[in-house]
Amino acid sequence: MGAGRPPVRRASKLVALACIAAVTIAAAVEAVRWSRAEHAAERPAVPGPAVPHAVTISEVSRTIIPMPAGVPSAHASALATLRGGNLLSFWWAGSRESGPDVKVYASRWSNGAWSNNWVVASRESLGAAIGYGVRRIGNPVAWTAPDGTVHLYVVATGLGGWAASRIVQLQSRDDGKTFAVRRVLPMSPLFNTSTLVRTSPVPLADGGWWLPVYFEIGNKYPMLMSFNANGEPRRIARIGTGTSSLQPAIVPVSSTEVRAWMRDAGEDQRVQQAVSRDGGNSWEDLEPSRLANQSTSLAALRLSSGVFLMLYNHVAAGGSDRSVLSLALSTDARSWRPLADIASGKPGDEFSYPTMHQVGDELHITYTHQRRAIAHHLLHISQAKDPL
Structure with a gap:
């Protein structure tokens, strides 16, 4: 033998x-x-040429989205606009991050108020749909396609932590009332793990969209996956060559120039940057922004007027937490000036992981409030006649 x-x-x-x-x-x-993949037809959807005007943003209301009863922790909200101007908000909630009882919840904004929440996804529902066990679920991100289908992307893991995660794509054809699993995204041909989502998708001129994603196992780096108007993935691209940034917020500047701002996983505690000059096909790293950002997710948005907004966790001198959530404005996506603090508290408080959506002259902001709930601010956007 x-x-x-x-x-x-x-x-x-x-x-x-x-x-x-x-x-x-x-x-x-x-x-x-x-x-x-054919890149020629894939261009970001950018509003027509606009001269940025002086922007005034005033608060209309602030509230806490109804949370599930008896659930002490909530985090990582996302927004999607429905046809007609209503909104859906998504977030995860449970006993703690990575807890076995964590579920993805949703609420609808209509007639100036949020509905009661409902469960969209759980470990059990995702595991049954994809055919293998799901140990934990995390960040949701949502997008409404031109045909009204709501696409929801949820982070799910098997064995291991977030570095062993996959992204599950769900969809709803009834304005978010019910969701069905469509696929596990083919992010990597080798084991297909270690990819996550956090920030808002970006519309494309052909009706498709970009989904910002990021890789997180050892090295950390941002990517994007593009989808056609039917929600089919068609290509994936890495954003820059750095290995210490994640959670990209992507905003088109023109049909060819696209900017990305990232959370810094290194020691700089500054907003990391990258630019594409060929419509998102290739990317180059830029020097870090002057904006100091506590190592946490940020949000960026180009208003219909042409100006840019960014929400980030400002780091005060000697600060090291997420107690100040600041809004900054830019007319060129290069230099930024402080506009207002959306939320601030004492050291140890947390106001983090913001999301922004514009609907007409309304700006909707949601963010994690003290890791216990999701806060919503409704702001009114007005423009002066004199340019900035």
Whole structure:
């Protein structure tokens, strides 16, 4: 028996090497398929030329979105605009982050108020739909397609922590009342793990959209995945070459220039930046912004007037927490000036992970409030006649 074991072991090693080679070849073929996707028709949807005017933003109301009873922790809100101007808000809530009882909840904004919440996804529902166990679920991100379908992207893990996560795409054809799993996104041909979502998608001129994503295992870097108008993925691109930034907020400046701002996973505690000059096909890293940002997710938005807004956790001198959520304005997506503090508190308070949506002359902001709830601010946008 002993004499017969080495050949068996050698055969097993050969089989393993053959499997690795096959996976490597498949990965290379898949990478080529993604890289050869047709980029020419894929351009960000940018409003017509506009001269940025002086913007005044005034608060109309602030409230806490109705939370599930008896659930002590909530985080990572997302917004989607429905046809007709109503909104859906999504977030996760449970006993704690990564807790087995965490679920994704939703609420609807209509006639100036938020509805009671309902459950959209859980470990059990996702596991049953995709055919294997889900250990934990996390950040949701949503997008409404031109046909009214609401696409929801949810982070889900099997074994391991967030670095072993996958992104599950769900969809709803009844304005968010019910969702069905469509697929696990093919983010990587090798194991397809370690990708997450956090920030808002970006519309494309052909009715598709970009989904900002990021890789997080050891090195951290931002990416985007593009979808056609039917919600089918068509390509994936890395944003820059850095290895210490994540959670990209992507905003088109023109049909060719696109800016991305990222959370800093290093020691700088500043907003990281990248730019594309060919409509999102290729990206180059920029020097960090002068904006100091506590290591946390930020939000960025181009208003219909042409000005840019950014929400971030301002780091005061010696500060090291998320107790101040600041709004800044830019006319060129390069230099920023403080506009207002949306929320502030004492050291140890948390107002974080913001999301912004414009609907007409309304600006809707949601964010994590003390890790216990999701806050909503409704702001009115007005413009002076004199340009900035």
